[in-house]
Amino acid sequence: xxGILFGKLxxxxxxxxxxxxxxxxxxxxxxxxxxGDISKLSVPIYAENEKLQxxxxxxxxxxxxxxxxxxxxxxxxxxxxxxxxAEFAIILKENEFQIVEGMxxxxxxxxxxxxxxxxxxxxxxxxxxxxxxxxxxxxxxxxLNDKEAFAPFSIxxxxxxxxxxxxxxxxxxxxxGMTLFFVIYTIAYSVVxxxxxxxxxxxxxxxxxxVKKSEMYTANLLYSFxxxxxxxxxIFMLFRYGFQVDxxxxxxxxxxxxxxxxxxxxxxxxxxxxxxxxxxxxxxxxPFIAIGMAMIGxxxxxxxxxxxxxxxxxxxxMPIKYGMDMLNGITIYGDTFIEIMKPVSILLLMGVLLMGxxxxxxxxxxx
Amino acid sequence: xxxxxxxxxxxxxxNAVKNLNMFIEKGEMVGLLGPNGAGKSTAISMLSSLIExxxxxxxxxxxxxxxxxxxxxxxxxxxxxxxxxxxxxTAQENMEFFGRLYQLRGKQLQGKITEVLELTGLIERRKEVxxxxxxxxxxxxxxxxxxxxxxxxxxxxxxxxGIDPQSRSYILETVKRLNKERNMTVLYTSHYMEEVEFLCDxxxxxxxxxxxxxxxxxxxxxxxxxxKTIQLEVEQVKSELLTLxxxxxxxxxxxxxxxxxxxxxxxxxxxxxxxxxxxxxxxTNLKSITTEVxxxxxxxxxxxxxGLRD
Numbered sequence: 156x157x158g159i160l161f162g163k164l165x166x167x168x169x170x171x172x173x174x175x176x177x178x179x180x181x182x183x184x185x186x187x188x189x190x191g192d193i194s195k196l197s198v199p200i201y202a203e204n205e206k207l208q209x210x211x212x213x214x215x216x217x218x219x220x221x222x223x224x225x226x227x228x229x230x231x232x233x234x235x236x237x238x239x240x241a242e243f244a245i246i247l248k249e250n251e252f253q254i255v256e257g258m259x260x261x262x263x264x265x266x267x268x269x270x271x272x273x274x275x276x277x278x279x280x281x282x283x284x285x286x287x288x289x290x291x292x293x294x295x296x297x298x299l300n301d302k303e304a305f306a307p308f309s310i311x312x313x314x315x316x317x318x319x320x321x322x323x324x325x326x327x328x329x330x331x332g333m334t335l336f337f338v339i340y341t342i343a344y345s346v347v348x349x350x351x352x353x354x355x356x357x358x359x360x361x362x363x364x365x366v367k368k369s370e371m372y373t374a375n376l377l378y379s380f381x382x383x384x385x386x387x388x389x390i391f392m393l394f395r396y397g398f399q400v401d402x403x404x405x406x407x408x409x410x411x412x413x414x415x416x417x418x419x420x421x422x423x424x425x426x427x428x429x430x431x432x433x434x435x436x437x438x439x440x441x442p443f444i445a446i447g448m449a450m451i452g453x454x455x456x457x458x459x460x461x462x463x464x465x466x467x468x469x470x471x472x473m474p475i476k477y478g479m480d481m482l483n484g485i486t487i488y489g490d491t492f493i494e495i496m497k498p499v500s501i502l503l504l505m506g507v508l509l510m511g512x513x514x515x516x517x518x519x520x521x522x
Numbered sequence: 523x524x525x526x527x528x529x530x531x532x533x534x535x536x537n538a539v540k541n542l543n544m545f546i547e548k549g550e551m552v553g554l555l556g557p558n559g560a561g562k563s564t565a566i567s568m569l570s571s572l573i574e575x576x577x578x579x580x581x582x583x584x585x586x587x588x589x590x591x592x593x594x595x596x597x598x599x600x601x602x603x604x605x606x607x608x609x610x611x612t613a614q615e616n617m618e619f620f621g622r623l624y625q626l627r628g629k630q631l632q633g634k635i636t637e638v639l640e641l642t643g644l645i646e647r648r649k650e651v652x653x654x655x656x657x658x659x660x661x662x663x664x665x666x667x668x669x670x671x672x673x674x675x676x677x678x679x680x681x682x683x684g685i686d687p688q689s690r691s692y693i694l695e696t697v698k699r700l701n702k703e704r705n706m707t708v709l710y711t712s713h714y715m716e717e718v719e720f721l722c723d724x725x726x727x728x729x730x731x732x733x734x735x736x737x738x739x740x741x742x743x744x745x746x747x748x749x750k751t752i753q754l755e756v757e758q759v760k761s762e763l764l765t766l767x768x769x770x771x772x773x774x775x776x777x778x779x780x781x782x783x784x785x786x787x788x789x790x791x792x793x794x795x796x797x798x799x800x801x802x803x804x805x806t807n808l809k810s811i812t813t814e815v816x817x818x819x820x821x822x823x824x825x826x827x828x829g830l831r832d
Contacts, residue, residue, distance in 0.1 A: 359572050360667070365625065
């Protein structure tokens with residue numbers, strides 16, 4: 156078995172292209188799709204007086220958790236709304252604001268409320284300033300701006316998580332989704348080597364050697380597992396230490412939880428391999444399976460936005476769903492060990508079943 | 523040493539091999555002949571314990587190998603029809619990979635690799651990646667890998683397919699030397715009669731899964747003792763000429779390979795006049811007419827009505 160593993164590793168170092176391509180694609184897709192927060196609605200905003208941008212109004216708006224305000228010039232405000240690139244836009248004036256609406260939107264109500272609060276804050280400050288002697292107005296204004304720094308006390312709060320609470324972190328979702336998606340290809344294209352070797356007669360040569368068949372499968376699958384696991388570890392390490400992505404301090408837990416997922420994908424690839432007769436068939440089928448699984452299983456978008464009951468039901472048989480559940484659970488939701496064990500157990504069960512069936516069919520269908 | 527008893531392999535309704543009976547003695551070179559699809563590779567796969575027969579048995583030193591193939595596997599080296607090598611590894615690395623599977627390590631492994639690479643004439647190219655090799659070099663390495671563990675019994679499944687005459691002759695000479703110098707038992711399958719004639723002591727001829735003839739080369743040629751082979755080389759093979767030849771009662775068998783028409787006729791029949799007449803009648807330019815001593819190819823034609831490469 157060690158001989159096979161050694162040979163496989165040598166082959167890997169000679170031709171690491173699939174591995175490098177899939178690793179690169181994962182990183183590329185996450186970066187291209189942006190690690191910014193698309194959960195916030197982008198709203199173009201224009202200030203008649205540039206000072207308003209730095210005023211308490213500008214600061215209040217920038218702190219919004221619902222909107223991502225983008226400062227633009229006056230012409231673009233109308234263009235963006237007319238072209239439908241923005242649901243609405245905002246024009247800030249000295250003592251009033253204007254909402255330019257392109258369509259009726261629930262969000263304009265929230266934005267309206269936010270703007271009222273911002274202007275109220277501005278007026279409060281102006282009233283306070285008016286009561287202060289002009290000689291100390293500058294210092295007073297500075298102290299108002301620094302009020303957070305000199306606050307006598309601060310209040311922090313945390314949300315209680317209910318059963319149906321949905322917390323969405325777009326950046327993490329993209330990293331998790333793309334990593335779990337692209338590693339399917341790396342694993343599948345290494346598992347398919349079994350078929351390549353069978354067709355080339357290499358498999359027969361190994362069967363005739365003292366190596367047992369169980370060792371042949373173990374070595375091949377272990378190699379595929381190793382390749383897939385190294386890829387996901389590299390990607391997570393790169394995002395953590397290269398791009399400083401915050402995994403809520405759970406990087407080690409994530410890396411451990413990826414083990415059952417990678418194992419299940421190895422098993423799934425073996426099952427698919429057992430159904431096909433040629434490498435061409437496998438190469439044609441695998442992308443459909445990978446993409447379908449990623450779409451239904453929630454790697455591309457959160458399952459919480461899916462309304463079709465049929466799709467949600469199908470998601471339950473997709474390993475990628477449980478992979479996402481585990482990773483979201485451990486990071487965003489702060490799940491406990493017991494809570495995490497549910498997707499882990501399902502993945503392990505799936506893996507064992509798929510591998511058992513796959514191996515049985517391989518032996519029965521292939522020479 | 524090895525015996526195949528009523529060996530049969532069925533795939534659904536098709537019999538790939540039907541009731542095959544064969545034996546191979548130690549130190550013998552045995553040929554297994556047949557056209558593509560005759561069942562040679564299936565027979566080899568059953569003999570080497572790679573697939574289970576539907577019926578029948580394979581005996582090694584009198585014992586069935588169906589349940590316990592280890593003893594036979596230990597002494598067997600197989601040269602598959604395909605190039606069963608890792609094309610991205612060098613010749614040396616391929617040898618190391620397969621050598622390790624046979625528990626060869628360190629100096630013993632390196633010594634064996636050098637010996638086999640010298641035998642196959644690849645010692646100078648040991649550090650080159652296999653995918654840069656010519657077809658003939660790949661075939662030689664394919665044979666070399668099967669030799670790493672000093673097999674007593676070598677199964678060669680069409681080892682010269684698609685290679686240049688020089689490499690082919692090198693391979694045939696190497697096989698002959700292995701048999702002579704090391705008393706290696708060889709089962710050689712091919713659809714090239716001349717290779718089998720050159721190498722083998724005894725021959726089995728398979729067609730459509732069944733054994734149609736067996737014996738020494740001379741015994742098999744005796745099948746044609748009452749007949750002769752005439753080859754017509756023509757400028758263009760015309761269907762009118764073929765029709766006339768087929769209708770001629772003295773022609774027992776006929777086959778066409780490119781621009782050569784091979785006829786098998788009774789020894790006593792004189793057909794030269796007739797053949798020139800047929801050529802004139804059909805406006806065919808005859809380039810040559812030769813009478814030949816029967817070859818195994820002719821025997822196959824006689825037995826099946828088809829050429830080996832049809």
